[in-house]
Amino acid sequence: MLKFIKDTTWEEVFEGWRSREANNPGRIRTATEIKGWPDWESWRKFSAAQIGAEERSWKIYEFTDPMNDIPAMLVGPYSGWQKKLPEKNKNSFEELLNISRNYDFFKNHSGVAAMINDFPCPTEFIGLVREDNGKLVCLEGHHRATAIALAKKEGRKIDCKNTRIAVTQLPKDECGILDKILQRGTSKNPEL
Numbered sequence: 001m002l003k004f005i006k007d008t009t010w011e012e013v014f015e016g017w018r019s020r021e022a023n024n025p026g027r028i029r030t031a032t033e034i035k036g037w038p039d040w041e042s043w044r045k046f047s048a049a050q051i052g053a054e055e056r057s058w059k060i061y062e063f064t065d066p067m068n069d070i071p072a073m074l075v076g077p078y079s080g081w082q083k084k085l086p087e088k089n090k091n092s093f094e095e096l097l098n099i100s101r102n103y104d105f106f107k108n109h110s111g112v113a114a115m116i117n118d119f120p121c122p123t124e125f126i127g128l129v130r131e132d133n134g135k136l137v138c139l140e141g142h143h144r145a146t147a148i149a150l151a152k153k154e155g156r157k158i159d160c161k162n163t164r165i166a167v168t169q170l171p172k173d174e175c176g177i178l179d180k181i182l183q184r185g186t187s188k189n190p191e192l
Contacts (some may be wrong), residue, residue: 001069001134002061005164010054013166015142016124017044026111038186043186050181051128051139054167060124066160071097071149074137075128077182081142089178093138093149103153106146115147115158120163136165162184 001036021027030044048054063069071094075081084102087092107113125141126155138145152159170177184190 005060008060009060048184063163066163070145074135076138077178091143110113112147116151119158125165127165128168132175147149
C-alpha cells in the first residue's frame with residue numbers, strides 16, 4: 001500500500017537518482033564501459049527520456065508495508081533483469097526469487113547481501129503504475145528491491161522505514177512502451 005506524501009517534479013526525482021548513483025563506481029563503469037555513454041548522467045537521462053519522464057506528473061509516496069509491497073513490484077524493462085524471467089515485463093521481484101537459479105545468484109550477490117545487513121534508509125525508488133493492470137513497476141532501485149524480496153523470502157527483517165517511491169502513471173494505451181524499452185535497451189549504440 002502506498003501513502004501519498006506530496007507532488008514533485010521530474011527534476012527533483014532525477015536529483016534524488018543522481019545522489020544515489022552518480023558517484024557509484026559500478027554505475028559509472030556500466031554507463032561508460034558497458035553502455036557506451038560518456039558519463040552516468042547521459043545514460044540515465046536517456047533512460048528517463050524513453051518513458052518521457054520530463055513530460056509526466058510525479059508524486060512521492062511512502063510504502064506503508066515495504067516488506068510486502070516492494071517484493072510485489074514488477075521488475076523494470078531492463079534486459080539484465082528481464083533475461084532472468086520467463087515472461088517479459090510481467091514478473092515481480094518475489095517471482096524473480098522463486099526461480100531457484102535467481103535465488104542462488106542473489107543470495108550470494110555481495111551488494112544485495114550488504115543491503116540486507118545495512119539497508120540504505122531513508123531511500124527512494126522510482127516507478128510507474130501501469131494503468132492496464134494497476135501494477136507498480138520498478139524503474140530504479142532493483143538491487144534494493146531484490147534485497148527486500150530476498151529478506152522476506154528468507155524470513156528476515158529489514159529496517160526499511162521511511163522508504164518512498166516517486167511514481168508516475170502509465171496510461172493503458174502507453175503500456176507497450178515497456179516492451180519497446182526492453183527491446184531497445186539503454187546502450188548508446190543498440191547494435192553493440
